[in-house]
Amino acid sequence: MNRPAGLGGETSPSYETDDADAGVERTAGLVDPNQLGDWMDDRGLPGAGEPLSVRFISGGASNEIFEVSRGGYRWALRRPPRNVPPGRNETMMREYRILAALGGTDVPHARAAGACDDPDVLGAAFYLMDYVDGWSPISEPEWPEPFYSDLEARPGLAYELVEAIARLSRVDWKARGLEGLGRPDGFHERQVDRWYAHLERFKFRDIPGLDVAGDWLRGRKPRSYEPGIMHGDYQFANVMFHHGAPARMAAIVDWEMGTVGDPLLDLAWVVMGWPDDTGGGAGRRVGGYVDYTGMPGRDDLLERYASVSGRDVEEIDYYVILARFKMAIVLEGGYARFVSGGADNPKMEAFGAVVLDMAEAAAELARTTSL
Numbered sequence: 001m002n003r004p005a006g007l008g009g010e011t012s013p014s015y016e017t018d019d020a021d022a023g024v025e026r027t028a029g030l031v032d033p034n035q036l037g038d039w040m041d042d043r044g045l046p047g048a049g050e051p052l053s054v055r056f057i058s059g060g061a062s063n064e065i066f067e068v069s070r071g072g073y074r075w076a077l078r079r080p081p082r083n084v085p086p087g088r089n090e091t092m093m094r095e096y097r098i099l100a101a102l103g104g105t106d107v108p109h110a111r112a113a114g115a116c117d118d119p120d121v122l123g124a125a126f127y128l129m130d131y132v133d134g135w136s137p138i139s140e141p142e143w144p145e146p147f148y149s150d151l152e153a154r155p156g157l158a159y160e161l162v163e164a165i166a167r168l169s170r171v172d173w174k175a176r177g178l179e180g181l182g183r184p185d186g187f188h189e190r191q192v193d194r195w196y197a198h199l200e201r202f203k204f205r206d207i208p209g210l211d212v213a214g215d216w217l218r219g220r221k222p223r224s225y226e227p228g229i230m231h232g233d234y235q236f237a238n239v240m241f242h243h244g245a246p247a248r249m250a251a252i253v254d255w256e257m258g259t260v261g262d263p264l265l266d267l268a269w270v271v272m273g274w275p276d277d278t279g280g281g282a283g284r285r286v287g288g289y290v291d292y293t294g295m296p297g298r299d300d301l302l303e304r305y306a307s308v309s310g311r312d313v314e315e316i317d318y319y320v321i322l323a324r325f326k327m328a329i330v331l332e333g334g335y336a337r338f339v340s341g342g343a344d345n346p347k348m349e350a351f352g353a354v355v356l357d358m359a360e361a362a363a364e365l366a367r368t369t370s371l
Contacts, residue, residue: 027056030082031066031122039121040070043114045128047071062088062256067131075113079126089125093117094181095255096127098229101176107168108239108249134240134250138289146245151294156247158295159304161239161270164249166308169228169263182259184227191322192217195329202336207355209363213325216366222315225262232257234266236290265326267305268319272327272361274298317369324362328355 037052047070057065059081066077078095080088096115103112115127135144137157147154173181183190192214231238231252240250278295296304302313331351338348 024056026059026064027054027066030056030064030079031068031077035121036068036077037070039116040114040128045114046073063254068128074131075128076110076131077126077128079122080124082123084119084124089117089119091256092125092127095258097178097181098255098258099127099129101173101178101229102168102171105167105171105176107171108164108251110251110253132240132251132253134242136237136240136253138237143291144243147247150245153245153247154294155296156245157236157241158301160241160247160249161236162267162301162305163308164239164252165231165234165263165266165270166305166311168231168252168266169309169311171229173227173229173260178229178260182261184260184262187227187261188221188225191326195326199329199332202333202340204336204339207328207332207359209356209359209361210325210328213321213359213362213366217318217322217325220318220371222262222264222318224312226311227260228263230259230261230263230266231255231269232259232261232266234269262319263309264311264313264316264319265323267302267313268316268323269327271298271301271316272320272323274301315371317365317371321362321365321369324358324365328358328362331355331358 031054033052033054036054040052041048050071052068052070054077055067055069057067057076059065062080062085064079064081066079068075068077078092080092093115096112099109100112100115102109110129110132113128113130115125116122117125119125137143142148143154143157147157173179196214233254233256234252238254239252242248242250274295274297275292276298278292278297302316305311306313332355334348335351335355338345338351
């Protein structure tokens with residue numbers, strides 16, 4: 001399946017539709033081709049004077065994705081849902097700012113084509129990026145060939161995943177105009193209080209183990225910290241690969257949690273659920289969308305990241321505890337919306353048990369790590 005850049009991952013649940021009428025109705029309500037075409041013409045985008053078509057691709061609680069075609073060119077348009085959540089327009093523009101800043105770097109991404117912060121055009125902020133013709137693990141029932149049958153080709157997917165964020169961590173964010181995107185100073189000192197405050201907005205139940213992890217994190221921070229661009233929700237669900245072998249990353253997608261902070265947290269996001277045994281029978285694990293059989297082990301991934309990024313990974317347990325602590329709270333937000341009737345995506349119901357497992361895993365590592 002082809003998947004346009006920007007389709008959300010596990011922490012931004014999305015849905016697709018094969019109902020042509022539903023897609024047409026959704027498109028008509030969210031993207032006016034005439035308004036969009038005029039806006040594109042004002043910015044000198046290709047295909048002026050040619051018919052413009054818009055096709056609904058996917059949507060969810062945070063974003064709506066459309067394919068835009070005109071004069072032989074294709075883009076992906078990303079915008080908030082019809083009922084724009086507070087702050088979502090601003091987040092759209094932050095996403096675009098990161099994409100634009102990555103232009104010309106060796107980080108796989110969809111090329112930024114234009115952004116609009118005027119809600120009078122389409123009813124919300126939006127941006128266009130090049131359409132990436134590739135595939136994503138979250139959109140496939142199994143690894144596509146040759147990665148399904150050829151276990152020797154499969155490790156490349158994992159190494160590409162890790163190398164992409166290693167390259168992201170090397171980008172000179174100040175030179176790329178990203179000062180003010182985040183608050184890198186005091187990043188670690190703020191994390192626990194920040195995420196507890198986020199939890200208080202929707203807290204409705206106790207989460208055993210969360211306080212154990214939080215107390216452990218309060219008393220520690222990494223010995224060394226070099227700020228860099230971080231994705232914030234980095235996993236197989238939020239990347240795209242080119243078709244065929246060898247494995248080649250096409251784009252990192254879904255930048256809504258992007259900021260300037262500690263890139264090692266992205267690495268922890270990858271390895272926090274990586275199985276200890278990736279030999280025969282590892283099977284589909286961790287969220288149900290990835291088969292780790294034949295993948296390299298966690299230590300191999302850490303070594304590859306360190307060699308490409310130049311960063312020290314010795315304190316990865318700290319980052320894994322922080323990642324699990326943060327992930328538990330992020331997913332609890334989705335689960336709370338589902339329980340309260342504020343979200344109709346059925347995938348959110350499964351978050352309830354995942355949150356409890358994630359918090360306990362964070363607590364268990366905090367109790368046993370030697371850091």
